[in-house]
Amino acid sequence: MKTIDLGPGPGGAAYVTILNDSLVEGPETFTVTLSAPSAGTQLTAGPFSTAIVTINSDDSGIAMAAATASVLESVGVVPITVVRCGPGTGVFAVNYATANGTAIAGTHYVPYAATLVWEDGDTAPKVVNIPIIDLPGANPSRTFSVALSTPAGGPLGSPSSTTVTILDDDNTLQFSAPTATVTEGATSVTLTVTRSGALANAAFVSWSTADGTAVAGTDFGVPGNSAPFTGMFNWDAGDASPKSFAIAIIDDALSEGTKTFTVNLLNAWGAGATIGATPTATVTLADNDAGFVFAVAEYLVNENGASVAVAVSRIGSAVSPANVTWTTHNVSAISGTDFGVAGNVAARTGVLSWGLNDAAPKVISIPILNNAIVQGSRTFFIALSAPSAGMTVGTPSMAFVTIADDEAPPAAVQFSATKYVVNEAAGTATLTVNRLGPDFAIPVSVGYTMTAGSAIATNDFTLSAGTLSWLPGDETPKAIVIPITNDAATESPEQFKVTLSSPSPGVAIVAPFVATVAVEDDDEVFPLDGLIPVGWVIPAGATTGWHVSNDSGAFEGVYQMRTDTVYDGESAGIEVTGTYQAGTASFRYKVSSELNFDYLRFFVDGVEQAKFSGTTVTGWTLFSVPVPAGLHTFRWLYAKDVNGSIGSDAAWIDAVTLPALQ
Numbered sequence: 242m243k244t245i246d247l248g249p250g251p252g253g254a255a256y257v258t259i260l261n262d263s264l265v266e267g268p269e270t271f272t273v274t275l276s277a278p279s280a281g282t283q284l285t286a287g288p289f290s291t292a293i294v295t296i297n298s299d300d301s302g303i304a305m306a307a308a309t310a311s312v313l314e315s316v317g318v319v320p321i322t323v324v325r326c327g328p329g330t331g332v333f334a335v336n337y338a339t340a341n342g343t344a345i346a347g348t349h350y351v352p353y354a355a356t357l358v359w360e361d362g363d364t365a366p367k368v369v370n371i372p373i374i375d376l377p378g379a380n381p382s383r384t385f386s387v388a389l390s391t392p393a394g395g396p397l398g399s400p401s402s403t404t405v406t407i408l409d410d411d412n413t414l415q416f417s418a419p420t421a422t423v424t425e426g427a428t429s430v431t432l433t434v435t436r437s438g439a440l441a442n443a444a445f446v447s448w449s450t451a452d453g454t455a456v457a458g459t460d461f462g463v464p465g466n467s468a469p470f471t472g473m474f475n476w477d478a479g480d481a482s483p484k485s486f487a488i489a490i491i492d493d494a495l496s497e498g499t500k501t502f503t504v505n506l507l508n509a510w511g512a513g514a515t516i517g518a519t520p521t522a523t524v525t526l527a528d529n530d531a532g533f534v535f536a537v538a539e540y541l542v543n544e545n546g547a548s549v550a551v552a553v554s555r556i557g558s559a560v561s562p563a564n565v566t567w568t569t570h571n572v573s574a575i576s577g578t579d580f581g582v583a584g585n586v587a588a589r590t591g592v593l594s595w596g597l598n599d600a601a602p603k604v605i606s607i608p609i610l611n612n613a614i615v616q617g618s619r620t621f622f623i624a625l626s627a628p629s630a631g632m633t634v635g636t637p638s639m640a641f642v643t644i645a646d647d648e649a650p651p652a653a654v655q656f657s658a659t660k661y662v663v664n665e666a667a668g669t670a671t672l673t674v675n676r677l678g679p680d681f682a683i684p685v686s687v688g689y690t691m692t693a694g695s696a697i698a699t700n701d702f703t704l705s706a707g708t709l710s711w712l713p714g715d716e717t718p719k720a721i722v723i724p725i726t727n728d729a730a731t732e733s734p735e736q737f738k739v740t741l742s743s744p745s746p747g748v749a750i751v752a753p754f755v756a757t758v759a760v761e762d763d764d765e766v767f768p769l770d771g772l773i774p775v776g777w778v779i780p781a782g783a784t785t786g787w788h789v790s791n792d793s794g795a796f797e798g799v800y801q802m803r804t805d806t807v808y809d810g811e812s813a814g815i816e817v818t819g820t821y822q823a824g825t826a827s828f829r830y831k832v833s834s835e836l837n838f839d840y841l842r843f844f845v846d847g848v849e850q851a852k853f854s855g856t857t858v859t860g861w862t863l864f865s866v867p868v869p870a871g872l873h874t875f876r877w878l879y880a881k882d883v884n885g886s887i888g889s890d891a892a893w894i895d896a897v898t899l900p901a902l903q
Contacts, residue, residue: 301327303335303389304398306366313410313441314349314380315513318370321387321403323357326395329364333394337369337387344383344407349374353387359394373407377515380409412438414446414474414509415517417483426529429487430461432504432522436476436483444476444511447867448504450488455500455526461490473867476511490526495635498534498556500526508866510848531557531632533565533593533625536602538637544579544611544647551605551623551640553593557632559600565634566592566627567605574619574644580609609644617749619644650749651680654687654709654741656756657718664761665727670702672721672739672756676711685711687750688743689721696735696760701726708743725760735760762797773802776817780876783814787877787894796829796861796895804879804892812880813892816844817899820872824900827865831893832879841892844876853892861895868900875899 274291306322325333338354339346346352351372359367369387388402414436423430436444450457450470458467474484488504506520536552555563569576569589577586593603605623622641625634657673676685690706691698698704703724711719721739741754768774768789779786790803804813832841836855843850843864850866879892 301330301333302395302398303333303392305387305389305400305403307403308400309404309406311406311408312373313439314373314407315375315410316373318372319350319405321369321371321405323367323369323389325359325364325366326398329359329362331361331394333359333392335389335393335397336391337389339371340386340388342384342386342404343381344385344405346385347374349376349383349407350385350405371405375410377411380411382409383407408439409513410439410441411513411515412436412440412442412444412511413515413517414444414506415519416504416506416522417519418522419519420523420525422525422527423490424527424529425460425490426492427490429489430524431485431487432524433483433485434474434506436481437517439513440476440479440481442512442514443478444509444514445473446509446514446516447471447473447507448486449507451503451505453501453503453523455502455524457502459491459493460500460526461488461502461524463489464491471867473869488524492529494530495532495633498528498554498635500528502526508850510845510850510866512848528556528635530635531563532635533563533628533632534635535623535625535637535640538640540640540642541645542609542642543645544609546609548606548608549580549642551607551642552602553605553625554602555595555600556635559595559598562594562596562599563629563632564592564594565625565629565632566590567623567625569607570622570624572620572622572641574621574642576621578610578612579619579644580607580621580642582608583610607642611647617646617650617744619646646749651678651747652683652685653677653749653751654685654744654754655751656739656741656753658756659753660757660759662759662761663725665701665725668725668727670723670725670758670760672723672758673718674709674721674741675718676716677751678716681716682713683747684713684745685748686745687741687748690740690742691723692738692740694736694738696737696758698737699726700728701735701760702737702758723758735762768800768802774817776819777815778817780814780816780878782812783878784811785813787813787815790893792893801893801895802897807879807881807890809881812878814876814878816874816876818872818874819899820903821868821870821900822903823870824868825865826868826875826899827863828897829861829863829895831861833891834881839879839881839890841877841879844874844878846874847876870900870903 272291272293303323303325306324310319310321312319323335323337334356336356339350339352344350351374353369353371357367371387384404384406386402386404389397414434417433417435421430421432434446448471450462455461456467457469458465462470470488472486502524504522504524506516509516534554534556536554540549540551542549553565567590569581574580576588577584581589589607591605595603620641620643622639624639628634654674654676657675661670661672663670674687686708688706688708691704693704696702709719736757736759739756739758741750744750773789785805785807787802787804789800791799792801792803795801807813826845830841830853832853832855834854838854840852840854842852845866845868851864877894881890
């Protein structure tokens with residue numbers, strides 16, 4: 242510390258002695274700070290109360306400007322500065338090379354080795370740029386070094402190497418636990434999402450429920466609303482606090498046993514934000530109602546099996562004795578002929594009883610009768626009834642038993658496929674039914690019926706039933722031709738089912754005996770009328786744009802959006818900006834490129850939401866993300882790297898749906 246006496250004049254100076262050593266050193270600094278002014282005097286606030294002094298070495302040589310450097314892994318390159326000390330007389334040269342520490346060359350950074358040269362009179366610093374590799378996911382900090390060696394024209398100074406620390410900028414978002422259990426009578430179940438890793442940037446993640454045996458609107462969520470329960474969390478920069486949310490549990494009066502549903506983290510965005518190793522939480526709902534259910538709803542037994550054992554479970558409290566009645570019911574299997582007691586056509590019935598504190602499952606044993614008749618598979622079911630007072634029969638309340646015939650049928654019929662796809666503009670859907678041997682000398686017939694699904698009879702197809710017949714010796718496949726209605730409504734693919742039934746005696750129906758017909762829409766949603774939508778433009782920085790294409794295989798209708806021709810190192814982009822209501826942005830995409838190269842990337846407000854690549858992405862795939870209300874820019878960018886690749890070097894989007902404009 243030194244005291245300066247300024248006197249009555251306008252000013253004075255603080256003199257600090259600089260020591261001249263003989264070391265070759267990079268630039269060195271120290272700070273001079275004014276403090277403790279005499280009475281009646283005050284220091285001026287601002288930068289003039291502190292001075293930073295830099296000492297440049299006058300000893301000739303070469304050194305690093307700094308012994309250490311720290312960079313985020315997403316920085317791209319780290320600049321390492323090498324300085325020439327002294328007057329700059331003569332030619333100087335020095336080699337430099339990277340060396341692994343905990344960071345590994347080729348994994349965390351790109352290795353470099355070369356020579357730096359200063360000509361006579363050149364005293365400018367030289368900068369070496371080392372590329373840093375940005376790894377996905379959270380990673381620990383890692384180090385490597387850049388060292389000088391073999392100087393020419395002068396000695397090496399200090400420091401002669403720089404240690405570089407690569408700091409992780411990724412952060413992981415995941416559930417705090419993979420499972421949660423709650424009793425049906427509870428108001429809600431609470432799940433927690435944690436954030437770990439780098440916190441320098443804001444992070445966001447969306448989540449959504451998915452039905453299992455527990456169903457939205459019936460077991461959880463809002464009563465009567467079957468839509469998935471969704472939401473979104475956001476963390477500000479520096480925020481590592483867990484985020485929790487509650488899902489309402491619906492308490493019913495049914496004995497159902499344990500049910501489950503899942504909650505999934507869908508999309509993470511924000512610089513470095515990724516979904517971690519626990520992206521799904523499975524919620525188990527423990528039933529609070531007392532009653533009885535079948536442990537399994539369907540059983541399969543061979544005709545030559547002695548019996549079938551069907552288990553019944555007791556649900557809820559077991560603090561008192563309980564009982565329930567069971568009874569068999571014929572379907573295609575007949576009591577006394579196929580099961581039960583031979584010749585006794587009466588239904589089989591009985592009572593299952595549980596004692597005090599007894600919660601163990603009870604078993605119903607039904608004898609199976611074997612005969613020498615070719616009948617094909619036959620079915621009966623068992624129903625529960627008359628539970629003890631205060632208890633109910635839950636779901637499943639019936640168990641279906643299928644008896645598989647052990648006699649080989651002389652003939653059989655089946656659909657040629659499990660699913661048939663038709664465009665609604667085709668007019669008809671044709672389903673093929675095959676006749677199988679070994680005996681083609683007998684006549685064969687089989688009936689068929691149709692069942693509406695998301696495709697509605699009359700509106701989407703003509704509902705009908707009929708019979709297909711083969712004469713002796715006829716092995717030709719038979720066709721079921723179904724009229725398809727071409728409406729003007731824009732809609733997703735719709736389905737209905739066709740089922741084979743009622744075969745002629747001695748003929749078996751074998752799988753597949755139920756076929757699904759998918760009707761694809763030909764009415765255009767996007768791009769409407771085959772035109773690029775108004776307001777869609779090529780973003781700045783993109784080499785080229787996208788165009789409307791009528792390539793075969795549009796997801797819906799005739800048209801889709803396809804990238805313009807791009808070459809190595811180029812990109813094709815398109816974007817739209819508007820002020821939107823809160824909602825969901827969704828689209829279908831396809832990419833034809835080499836796996837992990839040439840990505841199609843989707844951005845919201847400049848933040849990448851997802852990227853897609855790979856020649857395996859040949860079918861349309863859905864992507865969606867929740868969007869808050871406000872001004873947003875949605876961008877699709879397909880970029881080719883500088884390497885040659887396989888695939889069509891193109892990307893497609895279709896059925897783009899954005900929230901409504903405000």
